Amino acid sequence: MKSYDVIVVGGSAAGLTAAQTVRRHYPNKRILVVRKEERVLIPCGIPYIFGSLENPRENLVPDIAYEKMNLGLHIDQVMDIDRENRVVKTEKEEFGYEKLILGTGSYPAxxxxxxxxxxxxxxxxxxxxxxxxxxxxxxxxxxxxxxxxxxxxxxxxxxxxxxxxxxxxxxxxxxxxxxxxxxxxxxxxxxxxxxxxxxxxxxxxxxxxxxxxxxxxxxxxxxxxxxxxxxxxxxxGAVANADLAKKIGLRIGLTGGIVVDRAMRTSDPNIFACGDCAEKVSFFGGNSSALRLASIATLEARVAGANVFGIKRETPGTIGVWGTAVGDLALGTAGLTEKMAKAHGYNVVSAVNESVNRHPGKLAGAAKIKIKLVFEINSGVLLGGQIRGDASVGEITNAVSACVQNRMTAEQIAMFQSGTHPLITASPIAYGIVNAAEAAISKMIKVKEQL
Ligand SMILES: Cc1cc2nc3c(=O)[nH]c(=O)nc-3n(C[C@H](O)[C@H](O)[C@H](O)COP(=O)(O)OP(=O)(O)OC[C@H]3O[C@@H](n4cnc5c(N)ncnc54)[C@H](O)[C@@H]3O)c2cc1C
Known part of the structure; x- marks a missing residue:
């Protein structure tokens, strides 16, 4: 029987990222990825095979990383795991492991x-x-x-x-x-x-x-x-595929995912789990989160992969960052919307800024961008932001997520040092994230004056 230092089950967003992370942190370890399918679909690209792309084969994750990063690949279904002897049993073969990472994903609800x-x-x-x-x-x-x-x-x-x-x-x-x-x-x-x-x-x-x-x-x-x-x-929506984990007696959580700690360890210290199959906690308050996204899967995989031979990282919990686009209209959210923040019990103030992502706005490619930021009133900490506009919304949403993750206040965001250029950003006078924060500060001053 062949043995590996690390075996990863699953070859999609979580599995492949976890294997790559193990390789980056442990250059000499023997790593094997076991996945069911011959070729892996880019999950987020699936909608586009019904219109923009010719067929599903135009929406595949390239397998180049296996060769480039010296990762073993075995295409087969894992049927069982012998935790005591640390053996993975697939339909055709058995492999020994020292550490195991489960990235078995989800099924459609x-x-x-x-x-x-x-x-x-x-x-x-x-x-x-x-x-x-x-x-x-x-x-x-x-x-x-x-x-x-x-x-x-x-x-x-x-x-x-x-x-x-x-x-x-x-x-x-x-x-x-x-x-x-x-x-x-x-x-x-x-x-x-x-x-x-x-x-x-x-x-x-x-x-x-x-x-x-x-x-x-x-x-x-x-x-x-x-x-x-x-x-x-x-x-x-999606439900966790925790079939294997249940079969081998790992703890399962409230939303049906595999229970993990902040280091992505399951109830077996030699087994980690990440991605859609793992239970999640919210960045806001720490309750269970039912969000299942590729962005979360890859973050968790970078935590699990780095930690297999000693804890180096912990997840701060799920912020929830996403985007969607239909034609020339794109929407993004990072963190809590105003409705969600109120439902969580926060006292909030929100502010909106509308500007153009070029200056002057007559330049080719200019699009109107609307940014709504939501702050907790007492601390002034940013809880979330929503952005509407063109394709530039994707990266603006990610910038807002960085502010949320670092628990920045409106005052700190107002002091944000941004670079600008007529062809690629909004004007420094009308910079959306900063001006939305300034508008929120004005509102918070008024609220405090009335107290
Ligand atoms: C249509 C669609 C659009 C989406 N769009 C977005 C988006 O725009 N942005 C975003 O962040 N998220 C999006 N998502 C969510 C995203 O796809 C998932 O969060 C992501 O795929 C999770 O990755 P994962 O690796 O955890 O699981 P999965 O992608 O489900 O992969 C699980 C892997 O495990 C393997 N596996 C399972 N059991 C076994 C076994 N017993 N033996 C061997 N292999 C096994 C599977 O074959 C697969 O390789 C979208 C999802 C869908 C369906």
Whole structure:
């Protein structure tokens, strides 16, 4: 039996990043990644195979890192783990390990809607063959219904709409699409954007049944409406794949993930877990967090990989940083929205700045950027920010995340030293993050004067 210093189970965002991190921290260790699939999909790129890309094969994680970083790769399913003797058992072989990292990911959540098992109903499964079949089935159809108006739902709807399908409808149970990710004003803008591109939106509507014969024909909503459907796509979130961990008796947490400490150690000191399969705690208060994102998976993998032979890093908890884009409209969030901050029990003040990301604004490529920052009133600490604009929103959101992670106050952000250039940033006079912080400071002064 071959033995390795570190075996990583899973070869997607968490698994590959964990293996690379082990290599960076321990150059001489023998590392093996075991993953089920021949080729790994870029999970966040999946929506784009339905419109912008030709097929799932254009959306693959390159395997070049295995050769470049001297990582062993074994394509096979891990069926069991003998913790006492430290042996990983795959379908075909057995391997000894000193330390093990689980990055077994997640499955799409399957709602218990009657009819969800009919032909023509798809979940978004991260599998090349499944998605190739799904793409083929979508080609000749007229009516597609997407259940769930979160990121996955809206991105997939827009892409299918772009591919020429006549009627694409999104069904969302909440008051608005993206309601759990942005404050209302941002959700409304995204809904208008989707509608202007031809996507039908039904909010405040629950799907009560998926109807038809063997194959789906329609969906029935709680509002009484029936919508014709040749294909139904479920986009309602992800649940941890903790199957192996449960089988070998590791502790499982409230959201169904593998319990880990801040160093990403499971209840077995020789086994670490990271990514969608691991339980998470929030950066804000430390309660369980059900967020499952590639950005979180890779952070956790950098913690787990560095720590396998001695603790070097700890995760501060999940801030929650995400973005989405439909056409020329992009939205980003880092940390808490105003609605979430209030629900957490914070006393908040929020401030909005709208400016242009070029100066002068007449320059080619200029786009209007709106930044909303949310601060805790007493400490002035930034809890979160939301940004609306063009593609530059992605990196502005990441800059806001750095401020949140470092628990910067409005005063510190107002003193932020930024570089500017007409072709690539906003004017230094109208710099969005700084001016939103200044606007929040004015509000906080007024609030304190009234006390
Ligand atoms: C459509 C879609 C769009 C998304 N967009 C974004 C986005 O824009 N931004 C963002 O941050 N997140 C996004 N996400 C979430 C992101 O994809 C996940 O958070 C990320 O994939 C988690 O990575 P992971 O490695 O933990 O798990 P996974 O990607 O689920 O990978 C798990 C790996 O483990 C392997 N595995 C599992 N069990 C075994 C076993 N027994 N033996 C061997 N191998 C095994 C699997 O084969 C796979 O390689 C999106 C998700 C979807 C579905």
């Amino acid at each position: 399957m709602p218990p809607i009657p009819g969800h098992d009919k032909e023509g109903v798809y979940a978004v499964i991260k599998d090349v063959q499944y998605l190739t079949d799904m793409q083929e089935k979508l080609k000749p159809v007229k009516n597609v219904v997407v259940i769930g108006g979160g990121f996955i739902g809206i991105e997939i709807s827009d892409e299918i709409n772009k591919s020429g399908v006549e009627n694409v409808s999104v069904i969302e149970i909440e008051k608005h699409c993206l309601y759990q990710s942005y404050d209302e004003e941002f959700c409304v803008e995204m809904e208008q954007q989707l509608q202007s591109r031809g996507v039908n939106i039904y909010t405040g509507s629950k799907v009560i049944s998926i109807d038809g014969g063997e194959h789906v024909e329609s969906v029935k909503l709680s509002t009484g409406k029936t919508i014709a459907a040749d294909i139904v796509i479920l986009g309602i």
